[in-house]
Amino acid sequence: MDFREHQDNARKNSRIIWVLYVLLLLFSSFLIGWTFVVGLNLAELYQPGYEQYSFWEKFSLSNAFIFNSNIRQLETLAGFSATAFIVQGLATLIGFFKKSNGHKVALAFNGELITEDNADELGAKQALNIVTEQALAANIPTPSFYLIPEEGINAFAAGKKAENAIVAITHGALVHFNRAELSGVIAHEIGHIVNQDIKLNIQISAFVFGFTALFFLARFIFYSAIHNRRMDMRAKLFMFVAAVIIAIIGMLTVWMGRILQAAMSRQREYLADASAVQFTRYPEGLVQAFEVLKNGKKSTKMENPSSKEYAHAMMFGIGGELFATHPPLDERIKRIQNNS
Amino acid sequence: MDFILQNWLTILIFAIVVIWAIGIYNKLVSYKTQYQNGFEQISVQLKRRLDLIGNLVDAAKKYMEHEKETLMAVTQARSGLLNATQAAEKNPGDVNAMATLATSQVTLDSAMGGFNLKMEDYPDLKASENMQQLSEEITTTENRIAAARQGYNDLVQKFNEYKKSFPTVMLAGMFGFGDNAKNLEFSESIEQLNEAPKNLFG
Numbered sequence: 001m002d003f004r005e006h007q008d009n010a011r012k013n014s015r016i017i018w019v020l021y022v023l024l025l026l027f028s029s030f031l032i033g034w035t036f037v038v039g040l041n042l043a044e045l046y047q048p049g050y051e052q053y054s055f056w057e058k059f060s061l062s063n064a065f066i067f068n069s070n071i072r073q074l075e076t077l078a079g080f081s082a083t084a085f086i087v088q089g090l091a092t093l094i095g096f097f098k099k100s101n102g103h104k105v106a107l108a109f110n111g112e113l114i115t116e117d118n119a120d121e122l123g124a125k126q127a128l129n130i131v132t133e134q135a136l137a138a139n140i141p142t143p144s145f146y147l148i149p150e151e152g153i154n155a156f157a158a159g160k161k162a163e164n165a166i167v168a169i170t171h172g173a174l175v176h177f178n179r180a181e182l183s184g185v186i187a188h189e190i191g192h193i194v195n196q197d198i199k200l201n202i203q204i205s206a207f208v209f210g211f212t213a214l215f216f217l218a219r220f221i222f223y224s225a226i227h228n229r230r231m232d233m234r235a236k237l238f239m240f241v242a243a244v245i246i247a248i249i250g251m252l253t254v255w256m257g258r259i260l261q262a263a264m265s266r267q268r269e270y271l272a273d274a275s276a277v278q279f280t281r282y283p284e285g286l287v288q289a290f291e292v293l294k295n296g297k298k299s300t301k302m303e304n305p306s307s308k309e310y311a312h313a314m315m316f317g318i319g320g321e322l323f324a325t326h327p328p329l330d331e332r333i334k335r336i337q338n339n340s
Numbered sequence: 341m342d343f344i345l346q347n348w349l350t351i352l353i354f355a356i357v358v359i360w361a362i363g364i365y366n367k368l369v370s371y372k373t374q375y376q377n378g379f380e381q382i383s384v385q386l387k388r389r390l391d392l393i394g395n396l397v398d399a400a401k402k403y404m405e406h407e408k409e410t411l412m413a414v415t416q417a418r419s420g421l422l423n424a425t426q427a428a429e430k431n432p433g434d435v436n437a438m439a440t441l442a443t444s445q446v447t448l449d450s451a452m453g454g455f456n457l458k459m460e461d462y463p464d465l466k467a468s469e470n471m472q473q474l475s476e477e478i479t480t481t482e483n484r485i486a487a488a489r490q491g492y493n494d495l496v497q498k499f500n501e502y503k504k505s506f507p508t509v510m511l512a513g514m515f516g517f518g519d520n521a522k523n524l525e526f527s528e529s530i531e532q533l534n535e536a537p538k539n540l541f542g
Contacts, residue, residue, distance in 0.1 A: 122473075125473075125476060126480075129476070129479075129483070129484075130483075132480070132484065133480060133484050134487065136381060136484055136488045136491055137488075137491045137494075138491065139374070139378060139494065139495060179479075279490070281490060
């Protein structure tokens with residue numbers, strides 16, 4: 001496997017996905033602003049005196065008002081769009097600065113910290129050694145190592161900074177993988193740490209959270225419309241419709257955002273696979289680990305309820321979700337074995 | 341004052357170029373320090389391995405009293421490697437030091453190979469719990485050395501690639517980064533190197 005080429009490819013795709021995110025954010029902000037201004041214009045046109053026009057004529061007139069160099073209208077449009085942009089942006093920023101301590105994540109899964117002192121079993125000791133070996137190959141400080149008491153086969157890395165990063169594997173993984181396979185799996189997790197995938201995923205989740213802020217905006221408008229005693233029925237109706245439309249825009253945006261999130265997650269999985277090959281220089285190890293899963297029909301399912309939240313960070317997909325966070329095993333094997 | 345105002349564009353361009361050059365210099369320094377540190381990592385692992393082999397020989401001595409030659413070969417190869425490592429550390433860029441380091445490692449590995457063959461005649465030693473734990477220790481040490489070497493080579497590659505790329509290549513010589521970093525190479529048979537650790541315990 002020409003891992004550097006695969007890494008470059010994955011990184012390029014990640015950049016494309018980021019650009020798509022920003023475009024989505026800009027577009028949804030604009031769409032909201034536009035909804036507002038057209039709504040206001042329509043409200044005007046539904047006053048007495050314009051009954052001769054049909055709805056569609058009123059609609060196109062509303063648009064014409066905005067876009068025929070009417071400064072005030074354009075200013076209003078810009079104002080609403082900017083507001084929508086800022087609301088989503090703020091919600092995203094909160095996510096960007098969210099701290100993520102790797103140890104807390106591992107403990108949420110009832111993970112046990114394995115160190116030189118308490119690694120009595122040969123298997124645990126081997127796993128601990130493997131973590132050190134791969135960290136050396138990756139030129140990072142050795143992450144802490146946790147063992148998760150689950151029988152499903154899985155592994156994950158957590159922690160935003162290299163200093164508080166951890167690698168965890170399930171008991172199932174420890175039992176079913178041999179040394180070479182485990183090396184591939186752990187190298188893959190260390191690849192996630194090196195490529196800052198944990199930080200990246202927090203940022204992307206923040207983006208999607210920003211889109212959900214639109215929902216809250218819609219709700220706010222809806223409730224303030226209903227409870228405002230001084231507004232007349234017509235205005236209230238438009239507020240209500242505006243809220244519904246914004247909610248729909250919000251839903252679509254969140255939906256698109258989640259698709260992009262899954263796409264990004266898949267790219268980073270390919271990147272981590274390529275990094276694993278770089279560190280172990282032994283592609284067969286990782287391939288065999290995939291084969292163990294495929295052929296043995298062993299489960300990757302984890303019982304712990306926290307697992308859904310961290311599905312993206314796992315080694316193997318844990319459910320037949322519509323928005324798959326992991327590429328199919330066959331595709332992953334194919335990429336590793338291609339050219340090698 | 342007039343001078344600045346009249347030539348503000350030239351001065352601005354000059355300032356940008358200076359800042360950019362500083363950035364390049366700092367990156368070169370950073371990458372070079374990284375690969376030098378990477379080499380230190382290898383030494384750490386090599387020393388660990390030397391110590392471990394010491395333990396191995398001690399454990400084996402009690403069982404293999406009649407195999408003085410084999411044990412002697414291992415001990416001597418071990419000291420040879422110790423010296424070569426120290427020499428290479430002092431001059432990481434020296435091609436001869438690197439070559440001697442490589443040869444010494446091959447010597448130790450073939451001595452270990454001989455030791456391993458003898459071990460087959462001592463099933464008690466092989467099965468002892470001590471030996472199993474030591475076996476894992478030695479496996480991980482070999483792997484750590486390989487990992488450290490590889491990590492080092494990757495850092496060397498990162499430095500060389502950056503140094504040779506445009507536009508850094510124009511400034512690198514001027515900044516004192518004329519020499520390329522050297523990858524670790526082993527002129528002797530690579531197969532021998534790879535095989536010895538695997539055969540260590542059958």
